[in-house]
Amino acid sequence: MTVSSQQTTDYDALIVGAGFAGMYMLKRLRDDLGLRVRVVERGEGVGGTWYWNRYPGARCDVESLFYSYSFSSELQQEWDWTERYPTQPEILRYANHVADRFNLRPDIAFSTSVNSARYDERQDRWIVETDDGAISTAQYLITAVGCLSASRVPDFEGIDTFQGATYHTGEWPHAGVDFTGRRVAVIGTGSSAIQSIPEIAAQAAQLTVFQRTPNFSVPAVNRRLDPAEIEQTKADYDQLRQEARLSPSGVLFAPPIGRVGDLSTEVRTGEMKQRWENGGAGFMSAFLDTGVDIEANEVVAEYVRDRIREIVERPEVAELLIPRDHPIGTKRICVDTDYYATYNRDNVKLVSVRETPIERITEQGVVVAGETYEVDDIVFATGFDAMTGALTAIDIHGVDGIILRDKWAAGPRTYLGIATAGFPNLFMITAPGSPSVLSNMIVSIEQHVDWITGHIAYALQNGVTRTDVDPTAEDAWVDHVNTAAHQTLYPTAASWYMGANIPGKPRIFMPYIGGVGAYRNLCDQIAEDGYRGFLLGAGAAPKTGGPSADRNTVTAES
Structure with a gap:
C-alpha cells in the first residue's frame, strides 16, 4: 500500500x-x-x-x-x-x-x-x-x-443491568469519586485494590470486597521525606543511578544475607522483621533463594502469613486473606498502607468468590451463592491485559x-x-x-x-x-527467556505475568527474569557487535554474519 x-x-x-x-x-x-x-x-x-x-x-x-x-x-x-x-x-x-x-x-x-x-x-x-x-x-x-x-473487566452476566455507578481502577474519573454514605463493592484484590480499599473504606458507609485470590502484601511504611535525605541523595545521584542501572531490579535494595537453609531461624527471622518494619518490596530480597527454592520461599511466605494473623482481628477473615496457592513473590508483591487492618473495620465485609464465583450482577448488586449483596457502586479492580x-x-x-x-x-x-x-x-x-x-x-x-x-x-x-530481526535470533531469545523463567518459581503462579488473568490467553511467562544489569550488558554487547541478530539494509544478511555464528547464539550464560 x-x-x-x-x-x-x-x-x-x-x-x-x-x-x-x-x-x-x-x-x-x-x-x-x-x-x-x-x-x-x-x-x-x-x-x-x-x-x-x-x-x-x-x-x-x-x-x-x-x-x-x-x-x-x-x-x-x-x-x-x-x-x-x-x-x-x-x-x-x-x-x-x-x-x-x-x-x-x-x-x-x-x-x-x-x-x-x-x-x-x-x-x-x-x-x-x-x-x-x-x-x-x-x-x-x-x-x-x-x-x-x-484495562479489563470480566464479562459478568448482567453487568449492563446494574443501576448504580461502575468504575475501573485503571480508568478512574479525573474529577474523583465521593463514596461518602455509599454502599460500595470492590471486585478484585490485586495491587490497585490493595491500595484503594483502605481509602474507600474510610469514606463508604459499607464496603464489600469480593476476593477470588488473596495476594501477599508488605507494608510500605510511607513517610514524608526529610530535606537532609533529599539533599544527600541528590549529591550522590551519579553513583546511585549507576548502581541502580546495574542492579538486578533497577532498585537499590539491601543485598541478600544468604540462603535460607544456611541461616539459623533466629537470624532469618530477625532479618525479615527488620525489613518488614522498614517497609517496601526490599522485604523480598532478604535471601538468595526465595525465588528459586520452594522450601526457602515457604519460610518467607509463612512469616507474612503470621503477620496477617497478627493484624487481622477475626481469625476467619485472616485465613481468607492468607495466600496459599502461589509462592510469595511469584505474583508482583504488593506494597500497602493499612490494607490488612482495614478488615477490622465494622463497615468492611470480605466475600470469598474462590469456591463460589460471582454468579451475575443485577440491578441492585452482586450475586454470590444465591445471595445478593446490594450496593450503590461497583469498583472493578480486575487488572489489565x-x-x-x-x-x-x-x-x-x-x-x-x-x-x-x-x-x-x-x-x-x-x-x-x-x-x-x-x-x-x-x-x-x-x-x-x-x-x-x-x-x-x-x-x-x-x-x-x-x-x-x-x-x-x-x-x-x-x-x-x-532494520528487522533475524528470526533465528528471535527464536534463540524466546528460548532463553523461557529457560530463565523456568529456573525460578515464577511460572508456578497463575499471574498476569503468565497471562493467566485473561481467558484464552497463552500461559507464557512474558518478562525477562535475567536481571536489569545483566540484560543491559547484553544489549550493549549486541550494539557493539553491529546490532547482532538484526537484518540491516533491505532484507540483507545480518551485519555480523548471521545468528548461526557462535557470537550470535543467546545462551543462559549470556
Whole structure:
C-alpha cells in the first residue's frame, strides 16, 4: 500500500504513547538526533499510567527518589519529591513538569488513538491511521504504550443491568469519586485494590470486597521525606543511578544475607522483621533463594502469613486473606498502607468468590451463592491485559501482511523485548521479553530509549533504511527467556505475568527474569557487535554474519 504525500503527514519517527517512555523517546530523537517526530497519545495529557490510574490511594511501589528520570542532572536536582512513595497526583505533576521543561507538548497529538499501522515494503515506511481519520507515514514506528494500560473487566452476566455507578481502577474519573454514605463493592484484590480499599473504606458507609485470590502484601511504611535525605541523595545521584542501572531490579535494595537453609531461624527471622518494619518490596530480597527454592520461599511466605494473623482481628477473615496457592513473590508483591487492618473495620465485609464465583450482577448488586449483596457502586479492580493487550489492540501489519496479534497468538515473540521479526523499523519499549515489569520501570525505560536511539543513529550513519530481526535470533531469545523463567518459581503462579488473568490467553511467562544489569550488558554487547541478530539494509544478511555464528547464539550464560 502506497499513499501519496498529499494525503499524509510525513515524519522520521512516530511514537505511540506519551507516558514516561514516549516523552523521553521524543526528546532523544528530536533533540539529540534532530529527527522530525510525532507522538500520538489517547489521553488529554502526558503521564501514561499515571494519567489514567487516579483511583483512591494510587501510589508507586518504587521510592520516589528513584522513580524518576536520570537523563538530566538539572532535572533531578531541581525537582523535590515530598514522600517516600509518591502519590499519583505528585507523579503526574512531575510528568507535566518534564513535558513543559523540555517543550514536548507541541510534538504530541493528544486525544488521539492509533487504529492501524501498516509497513510499506516498497518505501520502508510505516503508514499509520489514527481515529480522527488522519494518515501519517514514518520511517520508524515506536510503541510506548505501557505494560499495564489495557484495562479489563470480566464479562459478568448482567453487568449492563446494574443501576448504580461502575468504575475501573485503571480508568478512574479525573474529577474523583465521593463514596461518602455509599454502599460500595470492590471486585478484585490485586495491587490497585490493595491500595484503594483502605481509602474507600474510610469514606463508604459499607464496603464489600469480593476476593477470588488473596495476594501477599508488605507494608510500605510511607513517610514524608526529610530535606537532609533529599539533599544527600541528590549529591550522590551519579553513583546511585549507576548502581541502580546495574542492579538486578533497577532498585537499590539491601543485598541478600544468604540462603535460607544456611541461616539459623533466629537470624532469618530477625532479618525479615527488620525489613518488614522498614517497609517496601526490599522485604523480598532478604535471601538468595526465595525465588528459586520452594522450601526457602515457604519460610518467607509463612512469616507474612503470621503477620496477617497478627493484624487481622477475626481469625476467619485472616485465613481468607492468607495466600496459599502461589509462592510469595511469584505474583508482583504488593506494597500497602493499612490494607490488612482495614478488615477490622465494622463497615468492611470480605466475600470469598474462590469456591463460589460471582454468579451475575443485577440491578441492585452482586450475586454470590444465591445471595445478593446490594450496593450503590461497583469498583472493578480486575487488572489489565498485561504487556501484550495494548499492542495487539492496534491493527499492526508487517511484511507480507502479517498481523502482530496473529504472530503472537501462541504467545509474544520478540528479540530483546525491543523488536519482533517481520515488522521492520518497529521498536517496542519494555515489551515482552525484557525486564520491564520486574524492574523499576523508569530505569528500564531509559535503557530501552537510549538503546533504540543508538540503533537509529547507527542506521542513519550507515545508510540503513530498514532494520528487522533475524528470526533465528528471535527464536534463540524466546528460548532463553523461557529457560530463565523456568529456573525460578515464577511460572508456578497463575499471574498476569503468565497471562493467566485473561481467558484464552497463552500461559507464557512474558518478562525477562535475567536481571536489569545483566540484560543491559547484553544489549550493549549486541550494539557493539553491529546490532547482532538484526537484518540491516533491505532484507540483507545480518551485519555480523548471521545468528548461526557462535557470537550470535543467546545462551543462559549470556
